[in-house]
Amino acid sequence: MKMLRIAFALYLAVFSVVGLSKPPVPTAPANSARETWIVVFAEAPLASASARDAAPALRADAATSRAVLRAARDRHLNDAALRVQRPLQPRFIYETALNGVALELSAAEAQALAGMPGIKRISREFVRWPQSDSGPGWIKAPSLWDGSANGGVARRGEGVVIGVIDSGINPLHPSFAATSTVGGTFTHSNPKGRLFGLCSSGQAQCNSKLIGIYDFTSGSRSAEADNGLDGEGHGTHIASTAAGNPVTFNIAGPPPITGTMSGVAPRANLISYKACEVVAGCRGSWLLAAIEQAISDGVQVLNYSVTSELEAVTGDPWLGVGAQPDAAAEDAEALLNARDAGMVTAVAAGNAGSAGPGSISDPANAPWVLAVAAASHDRAIVNTLELSGGNAPLPGGGVLVGAGNRAGASATGMVALAGDPLFPLCGTGGSVDNGANGSSNPWPAGRWTGENVLCERGFYARKAKAFNVGAAGGSGMIL
Numbered sequence: 233m234k235m236l237r238i239a240f241a242l243y244l245a246v247f248s249v250v251g252l253s254k255p256p257v258p259t260a261p262a263n264s265a266r267e268t269w270i271v272v273f274a275e276a277p278l279a280s281a282s283a284r285d286a287a288p289a290l291r292a293d294a295a296t297s298r299a300v301l302r303a304a305r306d307r308h309l310n311d312a313a314l315r316v317q318r319p320l321q322p323r324f325i326y327e328t329a330l331n332g333v334a335l336e337l338s339a340a341e342a343q344a345l346a347g348m349p350g351i352k353r354i355s356r357e358f359v360r361w362p363q364s365d366s367g368p369g370w371i372k373a374p375s376l377w378d379g380s381a382n383g384g385v386a387r388r389g390e391g392v393v394i395g396v397i398d399s400g401i402n403p404l405h406p407s408f409a410a411t412s413t414v415g416g417t418f419t420h421s422n423p424k425g426r427l428f429g430l431c432s433s434g435q436a437q438c439n440s441k442l443i444g445i446y447d448f449t450s451g452s453r454s455a456e457a458d459n460g461l462d463g464e465g466h467g468t469h470i471a472s473t474a475a476g477n478p479v480t481f482n483i484a485g486p487p488p489i490t491g492t493m494s495g496v497a498p499r500a501n502l503i504s505y506k507a508c509e510v511v512a513g514c515r516g517s518w519l520l521a522a523i524e525q526a527i528s529d530g531v532q533v534l535n536y537s538v539t540s541e542l543e544a545v546t547g548d549p550w551l552g553v554g555a556q557p558d559a560a561a562e563d564a565e566a567l568l569n570a571r572d573a574g575m576v577t578a579v580a581a582g583n584a585g586s587a588g589p590g591s592i593s594d595p596a597n598a599p600w601v602l603a604v605a606a607a608s609h610d611r612a613i614v615n616t617l618e619l620s621g622g623n624a625p626l627p628g629g630g631v632l633v634g635a636g637n638r639a640g641a642s643a644t645g646m647v648a649l650a651g652d653p654l655f656p657l658c659g660t661g662g663s664v665d666n667g668a669n670g671s672s673n674p675w676p677a678g679r680w681t682g683e684n685v686l687c688e689r690g691f692y693a694r695k696a697k698a699f700n701v702g703a704a705g706g707s708g709m710i711l
Contacts, residue, residue: 270330270332271351272351277329278331279527280568298327305325316337316341324448332352359513359515360563362470393529394532394535396470396474396502398504398535399509400461402468421440424501428529429525430460442502446460448506455510460504461506471535474500480492506522524566536567536601539595567595579596648682649710652679658674658688658709677704678704682706684709685706685708
């Protein structure tokens with residue numbers, strides 16, 4: 233069964249050492265506004281301490297360890313409150329995947345806490361963004377279903393619980409129905425015998441297929457309701473890719489298309505952990521809380537299709553288990569402890585393309601997770617050109633140029649290419665924490681008049697670059 237979990241995990245993401253040295257002091261910007269910081273304490277978390285059990289769920293005897301951690305955490309928080317001279321109320325408490333808290337601190341307060349005994353490290357909250365690519369048919373998942381790639385043992389994920397950390401889920405989608413009728417009737421059973429998260433209290437709609445829904449998006453950055461629902465569709469897409477029921481679909485033509493789609497493990501069960509929003513992205517404190525909960529719930533395979541969008545700024549995963557403050561490594565340590573607890577994690581390698589080692593974004597570069605990337609794809613950009621000149625020579629030597637939309641759907645003509653040497657990255661400002669909201673836009677409205685604008689890779693999110701070009705009057709972006 234363990235090999236089967238690993239085999240499924242390889243397809244899904246389309247996804248403690250106690251430091252004794254004094255942690256380095258993080259650099260403080262000039263402003264004193266409070267933001268979220270991840271504070272990791274020196275004591276090992278429960279998942280790490282329970283690694284010898286080699287089980288996906290914590291043992292009952294972890295209660296003693298939990299009490300010890302809580303007592304130590306209370307001491308650390310009391311000492312920290314005295315240091316900054318105000319009460320400190322954690323936004324999140326971590327004791328399974330990490331031993332630490334998420335606190336709202338100013339940079340000066342973070343500096344003050346960094347040198348305290350009992351604090352392993354402190355880092356400003358990181359941000360990740362959803363990633364994905366093609367589905368099960370292209371990666372030949374059917375060979376697992378019929379047993380031809382698995383020694384004749386046909387399996388479709390029966391009995392496996394998959395956790396998906398993403399932007400939420402649409403629980404009413406037929407991919408997550410309790411009974412699947414396409415390709416034969418199959419009624420799911422709940423291997424856990426209970427529902428999880430919002431479903432356990434009736435605040436969300438679950439069934440014997442989708443057995444849990446959580447929502448960890450909260451605080452001033454959150455702009456969506458705390459109901460676990462998918463605000464952009466990415467989480468639903470990823471969950472259905474991992475374990476969606478077989479369903480039929482129809483696409484209006486021309487020509488009309490009818491087909492069947494299925495998840496890689498269509499008979500597996502699902503728990504959804506919402507830790508991403510459309511505008512805010514995937515905040516580090518939310519992601520860590522989701523990993524924490526997934527370990528406690530005992531999911532066997534975790535899908536983590538979120539990564540950094542910085543193709544060449546990839547954190548060292550080993551810093552995440554030491555005392556160095558590396559904001560990009562906190563979830564790497566949490567996933568290491570998830571592995572110690574018996575969980576297989578599939579992480580999206582990233583969408584940065586063939587940029588060398590930097591294209592494998594953190595935390596996919598950690599050796600304790602399965603980094604999943606697409607080596608090929610099944611897409612093609614095609615068009616049909618009908619000629620009526622018989623055997624006459626092709627106009628222009630057969631090279632067609634200058635056809636395309638510019639000012640409107642009915643307008644054709646040369647579509648100009650343009651670039652701005654002052655802003656080659658199509659963004660401005662020192663923050664990479666920006667989505668498609670114009671916060672990094674270097675141009676006024678009307679800077680472009682329908683051109684396709686060339687944008688260099690790097691630093692700013694791709695969707696932010698595209699938004700900036702469109703808001704300034706461009707018709708398209710070429711990365």
